[in-house]
Amino acid sequence: MSFLFDVASVLMVAIGCGYLLLAGLAYYSYKNSGSNFLLFFMGAFTILFFMNLYGGVAGAYHPYDGLIADYLNAFGFTYSAILTNLTAKNLVAFEVIGLLAFLSFVIGLYKA
Amino acid sequence: MVGSVAMLEPLVMYLGLIAIVGYALLCGCSIVFYYRKGRGALFVFLALSFLVLMMVEIGSLYFEPVLDLSYYYLVDVYDWLKFGLDYMFYAQQEMWLIFQSFHFIAIAFFGLAMIFASRSRGELVKEGSK
Numbered sequence: 001m002s003f004l005f006d007v008a009s010v011l012m013v014a015i016g017c018g019y020l021l022l023a024g025l026a027y028y029s030y031k032n033s034g035s036n037f038l039l040f041f042m043g044a045f046t047i048l049f050f051m052n053l054y055g056g057v058a059g060a061y062h063p064y065d066g067l068i069a070d071y072l073n074a075f076g077f078t079y080s081a082i083l084t085n086l087t088a089k090n091l092v093a094f095e096v097i098g099l100l101a102f103l104s105f106v107i108g109l110y111k112a
Numbered sequence: 113m114v115g116s117v118a119m120l121e122p123l124v125m126y127l128g129l130i131a132i133v134g135y136a137l138l139c140g141c142s143i144v145f146y147y148r149k150g151r152g153a154l155f156v157f158l159a160l161s162f163l164v165l166m167m168v169e170i171g172s173l174y175f176e177p178v179l180d181l182s183y184y185y186l187v188d189v190y191d192w193l194k195f196g197l198d199y200m201f202y203a204q205q206e207m208w209l210i211f212q213s214f215h216f217i218a219i220a221f222f223g224l225a226m227i228f229a230s231r232s233r234g235e236l237v238k239e240g241s242k
Contacts, residue, residue, distance in 0.1 A: 008205070011212055018219040025226045033230035041226065052215075091176075095127035102134045109141055109158070112149075 009060040016052030019045045040108030047101040051094060058090040128173040135166035157225035164218040171211030177204040 005013075023045035030038035142159035146152060183201075187194045 008209060008212070011209060015212065015215040015219075018216060022219055022222050022226065025223055026229075029226045029230035035229060038226070038229055041222075041229075045222070091121060091124040092127065095124055095131065098131055099127065099134070102131060102138070105138055105162075106134075109138060109145070112145065112154070 003057075003060045005056075005060045009056045012052045012056030012059065016049045016056065019048040019052060023049060035112070037108045037111040040104050040111065044101045044104035044108060047097060047104060051097040051101065054097065055090075055094050058094070125173070128169060132166055132169045132173070135162050135169060138162040139166060151228075153228035154225050157221045157228065161218045161221040161225060164214055164221060168211050168214045168218065171214070172208060175204045175207040175211065177201055177208050 023042050026038050026042035026045055029035075030042065139159050139162035142155045142162060146155035146159065149155070183197055187197065
């Protein structure tokens with residue numbers, strides 16, 4: 001197993017860091033104004049941070065690289081099927097986390 | 113390109129569609145709040161942020177660089193298709209990256225909205241104070 005951070009993975013981690021900064025800014029605004037809706041926006045930005053971090057790291061993670069790779073590559077079709085299933089599961093988790101952020105945005109906007 | 117959306121896991125596709133509709137609704141709600149509640153800068157920047165996020169979701173879903181089992185099947189049966197399919201994959205990935213980078217525009221708009229959330233006419237405001 002190994003990590004291979006390509007352009008897409010690095011970009012997603014960078015986007016995640018942007019959302020983390022945004023969560024900090026929302027908290028700063030909350031401390032200044034005391035508006036409760038900012039807490040929900042802070043929560044949404046934190047969730048988006050974890051979503052992008054998960055997307056970046058999961059995209060860079062190649063669990064079947066390494067010592068058994070040659071053995072698995074001998075059965076090319078099966079190997080690709082495993083990776084495809086893994087990608088699909090990661091995408092489902094990625095989208096579900098995104099919907100949690102969306103719910104937090106809805107509550108925040110309702111309270112604004 | 114449309115084929116790649118069809119290649120996606122159905123659950124992923126539906127979740128993506130829900131996110132697109134959701135962000136469109138949030139954008140619409142922000143515009144409605146802008147007219148009803150005032151606080152112009154906050155809701156205008158929120159509406160812009162949700163609009164950009166909606167565009168990102170549409171672009172990401174449409175250009176999701178997924179090569180499914182059909183890729184390996186097609187390359188196995190028709191070897192000459194490999195160049196075209198790989199070219200399509202990299203073209204999709206380029207477009208996907210461009211749409212993902214739009215997140216930074218959304219982050220900038222959200223940042224402005226968060227700054228304006230605690231300020232009115234350039235001055236800090238506390239909830240409940242006039």
